[in-house]
Amino acid sequence: MTYKELYKDIKKLGDDDAAYCRYLLDRSLPELRQDESGVPEDTAAKHAECVKRLRDGEPLQYIFGYAPFYDTELYCGPGVLIPRFDTEILVEEAIKTLPQNAYFADLCCGTGCIAAAVLKHRPDTAALCLDISDTALSYTERNLGKYGLTDRAEIRKFDVFSSWDSLPPLDAILCNPPYINEKDMERLPENVKREPFEALYGGKDGLDFYRRVLSASKGRFRRGTRIIFEIGYDQAAALKELCPGCEIKKDYSSNDRICIIRGSE
Ligand SMILES: C[S@@+](CC[C@H](N)C(=O)[O-])C[C@H]1O[C@@H](n2cnc3c(N)ncnc32)[C@H](O)[C@@H]1O
Incomplete structure (x- = not known):
């Protein structure tokens, strides 16, 4: 296989092409375009393996073992x-608005992406x-270890639906919960189905976690309540119903994306 042929293969990946090229080689994608020389055998083998895994429906980020998020x-x-x-x-809103020296929960933390980005930009x-x-x-x-943030974080196993009595008082909860409803779970693309069911499924109507966090967090804050939820693009009306005083903000694609709950609401 030549670099030129590899270039054509990689371009088929669309938006992820540059990231894929960086994963595979120490060269930028445009450099490969007219290069008729041969790709080293180990690189060609790595590429063949990745193509196979992609065809099997594995997400590209699982193949890489990393994903970009904010500036991490x-x-x-x-x-x-x-x-995502x-x-x-949500991270941007938290960085801008968390009170000074805030102690916040990254509830349903997953990779810890929210905590990592917020702690990195808000050293207080x-x-x-x-x-x-x-x-x-x-x-x-x-x-968190990768960015030297573990000294400002506690990592704890916790079930949102269990008792909250063991949690300390907080200034804020940042939460991207599972929020996909039963119907939409059936229509997920193959590569999304490779992600954990329990990270996606939010109950029959997708709202189980919002209801639970809203009720269990009442009276548990050190200062004025501040919950920032990520929500599905079509969940704003439901959140307004659950929490009438909340504010909904859009993401960069103009979809409703976060729900901010302030004060004693
Ligand atoms: C939508 S993912 C969000 C992950 C991460 N915060 C992000 O934004 O990429 C939801 C997370 O909730 C966790 N989760 C599911 N059920 C839970 C429960 N009952 N209590 C606590 N966490 C739960 C999942 O393990 C998953 O990591």
Whole structure:
């Protein structure tokens, strides 16, 4: 196989082409375009293996073992949700608005992407990272470690539906919970189905976690309540109903994406 042929193969990946090229080679994609020389055997073999895994429906980020998020690059792999661009608006809001020296929970932390980005940009804050999944917690530990943030974070196994009595008082909860409803779960693309069911499924109507967090967090905050939820693009009306005083903000694709709950609401 020549580099020119490899270039054509990689271009078929669409938006992910440059990232894939970086994973495979120490060269930029445009450099390969007219290069008729042969690709080393080990690189060609690595490429063939990746193509096979992609054809089997494996997400590209699981193959790489990392995913970009905000201004970080985080470890991820089978057993944990791949951090999404959609979640960056929640991080941005938290960085801008968390009170000074805030102690916040990254509830349903997954890879720890929210805590990692917020702690990195707000050195005055500290985090409690909570998730039910041991795999997720181990990724959170690795990702916070990668950016030297573990001294400002506690990582704890926690079930949102269990008692909240063991949690310390908090200034804020940042939470991207599972929020896909029963119907939409059936229509998920093959590569998304490779992500953990428990990271996606939010109950029959997709709202189980919002209801639970809203009721269980009442009276548990040190200062004025501040919950920032990520929500599905079509869940704003439902959240307004659950929490009439909340504010909905859109993401960079103009979809409703976060729900902010302030004060004593
Ligand atoms: C949508 S993912 C969000 C992960 C990460 N915060 C992000 O934005 O990429 C939801 C996470 O909730 C966790 N989870 C599911 N059920 C839970 C429960 N009952 N209690 C705590 N965490 C739970 C999953 O393990 C998963 O990591």
